[in-house]
Amino acid sequence: MDGRQWRSTIAAAQAGDRRALDELVEGWLPLVYNIVGRALNGHADVDDVVQETMLRAVDNLDTLRDPDSFRSWLVAIAMRQIRDRARRRTADQLDDHDAHGATDFAELTVLRLQLEGQRKEVAEAVRWLDDEDRQLLSLWWLEVAGELTRRELAAAVGISRQHAAVRVQRMKARLETARGIVRALDSSCSDLGRVTARWSGQPDSVWRKRIARHIRGCARCDGHGRPGEVVVPAERLLVGLALVPVPVGFTLSLAFGGKTAVAATAATASVGWSAKVVGALAKPAVAVTAGASIVAGGAYVVTQPPMDRPAQAAPSVMSTARGPAAPAFRTPSPSSVPSSSPSPSASPSSVKKKEPKDLYGTVVDAVDEAPDPDTPPAALPRRPESGVTSSGGARTVMNHRGDNVTFTGQGYVLVRWQISPQYRAGGLVMPTWTGLEGKLFHVASGGGRRMDDPTSADGRTSGMGGPDTGYTVLPDGTQQMWQNEYFYLDGTVTLTQNERGADYGITVAPSTWNAVTDDLALGPERGAIRYGLVRDDGKDSAPVPQYVTRAKPADAASVAQRSDV
Numbered sequence: 001m002d003g004r005q006w007r008s009t010i011a012a013a014q015a016g017d018r019r020a021l022d023e024l025v026e027g028w029l030p031l032v033y034n035i036v037g038r039a040l041n042g043h044a045d046v047d048d049v050v051q052e053t054m055l056r057a058v059d060n061l062d063t064l065r066d067p068d069s070f071r072s073w074l075v076a077i078a079m080r081q082i083r084d085r086a087r088r089r090t091a092d093q094l095d096d097h098d099a100h101g102a103t104d105f106a107e108l109t110v111l112r113l114q115l116e117g118q119r120k121e122v123a124e125a126v127r128w129l130d131d132e133d134r135q136l137l138s139l140w141w142l143e144v145a146g147e148l149t150r151r152e153l154a155a156a157v158g159i160s161r162q163h164a165a166v167r168v169q170r171m172k173a174r175l176e177t178a179r180g181i182v183r184a185l186d187s188s189c190s191d192l193g194r195v196t197a198r199w200s201g202q203p204d205s206v207w208r209k210r211i212a213r214h215i216r217g218c219a220r221c222d223g224h225g226r227p228g229e230v231v232v233p234a235e236r237l238l239v240g241l242a243l244v245p246v247p248v249g250f251t252l253s254l255a256f257g258g259k260t261a262v263a264a265t266a267a268t269a270s271v272g273w274s275a276k277v278v279g280a281l282a283k284p285a286v287a288v289t290a291g292a293s294i295v296a297g298g299a300y301v302v303t304q305p306p307m308d309r310p311a312q313a314a315p316s317v318m319s320t321a322r323g324p325a326a327p328a329f330r331t332p333s334p335s336s337v338p339s340s341s342p343s344p345s346a347s348p349s350s351v352k353k354k355e356p357k358d359l360y361g362t363v364v365d366a367v368d369e370a371p372d373p374d375t376p377p378a379a380l381p382r383r384p385e386s387g388v389t390s391s392g393g394a395r396t397v398m399n400h401r402g403d404n405v406t407f408t409g410q411g412y413v414l415v416r417w418q419i420s421p422q423y424r425a426g427g428l429v430m431p432t433w434t435g436l437e438g439k440l441f442h443v444a445s446g447g448g449r450r451m452d453d454p455t456s457a458d459g460r461t462s463g464m465g466g467p468d469t470g471y472t473v474l475p476d477g478t479q480q481m482w483q484n485e486y487f488y489l490d491g492t493v494t495l496t497q498n499e500r501g502a503d504y505g506i507t508v509a510p511s512t513w514n515a516v517t518d519d520l521a522l523g524p525e526r527g528a529i530r531y532g533l534v535r536d537d538g539k540d541s542a543p544v545p546q547y548v549t550r551a552k553p554a555d556a557a558s559v560a561q562r563s564d565v
Contacts, residue, residue, distance in 0.1 A: 381538030425470030438491015447483025
């Protein structure tokens with residue numbers, strides 16, 4: 001399924017064509033259903049996550065600038081919803097009702113695609129993977145089946161294609177281990193029978209490790225296949241495999257603008273493929289039906305077309321995957337600073353007379369190049385300091401997703417980075433500044449090094465990782481952080497740690513102009529890798545952090561990379 005073939009349909013849907021919108025949802029629902037279903041292995045939440053994905057896609061369709069990128073855009077939305085769902089789950093294990101109330105997607109794959117032999121083995125092995133591996137496999141499976149490209153896979157995960165290759169290889173190795181478990185459990189090894197005597201039959205990480213340990217030490221179970229059988233690599237087994245069909249009776253309800261819509265599934269399949277509206281929005285004129293594949297078995301759908309969509313306050317779901325806006329950071333002159341928001345149309349004469357009164361929020365960090373090690377920093381402008389208080393005290397360490405601290409006052413703030421690829425490498429979800437009242441600037445970088453400065457003689461290892469641990473990878477276009485980053489606050493803001501994927505920690509604390517300048521002056525002659533870097537121009541055109549918003553989103557990780565403040 002190629003997004004380019006849908007260019008005219010997407011354009012028509014963006015223009016308000018209801019039939020095109022129905023066709024779009026109908027055509028792409030199976031892809032989303034397969035990604036979510038495999039990532040969650042058929043858990044009862046699959047329907048909700050699929051519905052939320054399609055809702056967000058339709059509701060934000062007018063933000064898509066390039067119709068050719070629709071597929072990668074949609075897949076990224078699906079992965080975002082999968083991760084959001086994982087984050088909302090409690091640490092408790094699912095109860096028996098949840099565990100048995102849904103169709104195992106591995107079983108569904110086997111039955112609906114009529115898989116046999118080693119293809120069936122691969123599908124069943126998915127049950128033994130951890131959540132993160134299943135999420136990646138949900139994309140990789142579709143890549144080798146010809147439904148996605150490697151570029152789209154990497155974009156959806158939020159990492160480079162090079163690192164995606166590393167992640168996929170590791171996941172494939174764990175998948176092969178899981179295939180060995182499936183194969184061993186189907187054998188007649190009496191020793192394995194004693195090992196699994198108290199096993200409930202539900203795959204989990206504890207029993208995966210126990211069974212894998214047995215296999216490694218068992219001559220009978222450690223074979224690469226059954227007698228006379230050659231084990232075929234998983235990718236060769238999955239090439240060209242069809243999508244798992246959306247089940248009959250699948251219910252999808254899309255409603256927008258805070259309205260509610262009624263969605264139901266018919267008791268029988270006699271309704272066939274016709275779409276029927278069983279509920280209406282407050283404005284009946286905006287109720288439309290969706291395409292046939294959605295209503296298989298009588299599922300009813302109500303949507304609101306793009307032309308009736310309310311103004312969007314939330315950031316675009318793809319904002320954190322944008323590429324760099326400029327090759328290096330430059331402080332623009334007031335005349336070159338774009339407006340932070342669209343302005344009403346005006347005559348040429350009136351435009352000439354208007355001068356920007358407040359430049360704040362128009363200059364966001366851009367990707368820059370680190371200065372040479374022997375380059376002293378420029379002077380740091382001195383801004384007013386009345387002091388900053390922190391809800392976390394004098395010094396706060398934030399190591400886990402959701403940790404946050406609120407700063408209030410007028411003065412400087414330190415954010416000190418600790419990247420930990422030795423624990424978990426991969427794509428890094430940046431910390432975000434939310435609920436901003438007042439102004440916030442990114443004024444300086446210090447600590448003696450950028451996190452990507454080499455720390456090994458061969459230059460292959462840095463603070464972002466190395467060949468032995470893997471690498472921590474930033475979203476495309478994100479400013480590379482230094483060991484210490486300094487910000488100036490005049491107001492109130494909350495900083496949230498959004499760890500998901502790569503492991504990292506940040507230490508945050510109120511600071512002072514004197515402390516910042518001392519850090520910046522720590523040069524190579526004192527043993528550091530480089531001097532610091534001053535970003536502050538002393539004006540409102542100083543850079544604003546990339547991930548900052550005045551909003552207070554329920555999910556702090558949803559802050560757009562180039563927020564409008």
